Amino acid sequence: SYVLTQSPSASVAPGQTATITCGGSNIGSQSVHWYQQKSGQAPVLVVYDDIARPSGIPERFSGSNSGNTATLTITRVEAEDEADYFCQVRDSTGDVVFGGGTKLAVL
Amino acid sequence: EVQLVESGGGLTQPGRSLTLSCSASGFTFGDYAMSWFRRAPGKGLEWIGFIRSKVYGGTTQYAASVKGRLTVSRDDSKSIAYLMINSLKTADTAVYFCARGQPGFASSWYQYWGQGTVVTVSS
Numbered sequence: 001s002y003v004l005t006q007s008p009s010a011s012v013a014p015g016q017t018a019t020i021t022c023g024g025s026n027i028g029s030q031s032v033h034w035y036q037q038k039s040g041q042a043p044v045l046v047v048y049d050d051i052a053r054p055s056g057i058p059e060r061f062s063g064s065n066s067g068n069t070a071t072l073t074i075t076r077v078e079a080e081d082e083a084d085y086f087c088q089v090r091d092s093t094g095d096v097v098f099g100g101g102t103k104l105a106v107l
Numbered sequence: 108e109v110q111l112v113e114s115g116g117g118l119t120q121p122g123r124s125l126t127l128s129c130s131a132s133g134f135t136f137g138d139y140a141m142s143w144f145r146r147a148p149g150k151g152l153e154w155i156g157f158i159r160s161k162v163y164g165g166t167t168q169y170a171a172s173v174k175g176r177l178t179v180s181r182d183d184s185k186s187i188a189y190l191m192i193n194s195l196k197t198a199d200t201a202v203y204f205c206a207r208g209q210p211g212f213a214s215s216w217y218q219y220w221g222q223g224t225v226v227t228v229s230s
Contacts, residue, residue, distance in 0.1 A: 001171065037146075037152065042220040042221065043152060043204070043206075043217075043220055045216060045217060049215070049216070086152050088152075088216070095154070095168070095170065096142065098151055098152045100151045101151040
């Protein structure tokens with residue numbers, strides 16, 4: 001099955017920019033979606049179809065996807081952005097596949 | 108407002124079966140596939156299965172990791188989706204979430220999630 005690779009952790013200072021990557025073979029040909037999950041809470045969709053943002057998600061969250069890497073970028077990071085972030089695709093068999101997740105620490 | 112509420116979790120023993128429910132409101136339940144996910148302690152998000160709408164035959168699809176032990180079903184008259192897990196293992200200990208995607212044959216992304224229900228499998 002299709003494999004998505006994320007770095008386990010990342011850290012960023014408040015006000016700075018966080019970049020979270022998701023690697024996969026020719027992932028640029030797929031639609032990638034990103035979720036934020038805080039401790040004890042349900043996942044929240046923050047970016048879908050590579051670059052789209054659901055209503056209510058701040059403009060600070062943006063996505064891109066090309067080649068073998070999809071990227072979630074969070075600008076002007078706030079303490080409340082501390083969470084686990086997961087990328088997700090639907091593979092050729094229709095299965096839903098997640099990356100292993102990146103724990104973002106706001107220092 | 109779309110709402111999804113899971114129930115049925117709790118403490119159970121290895122080898123037993125458990126059925127979780129996902130009660131939906133705020134949308135036409137029968138028009139949507141419903142999916143189940145879980146997050147085990149110290150692990151990432153995992154998709155485990157979904158059921159399509161009756162328009163698409165109400166067919167199911169399961170993750171390879173749980174195939175054969177899971178059954179997802181739905182009752183459109185009650186707007187409830189079900190997840191039955193057989194032969195429970197300690198590795199099934201997790202928070203289980205239901206989620207709704209887009210209408211159609213298969214959802215790509217999931218905007219609406221329940222709050223989750225905790226399943227603990229322990230002897």
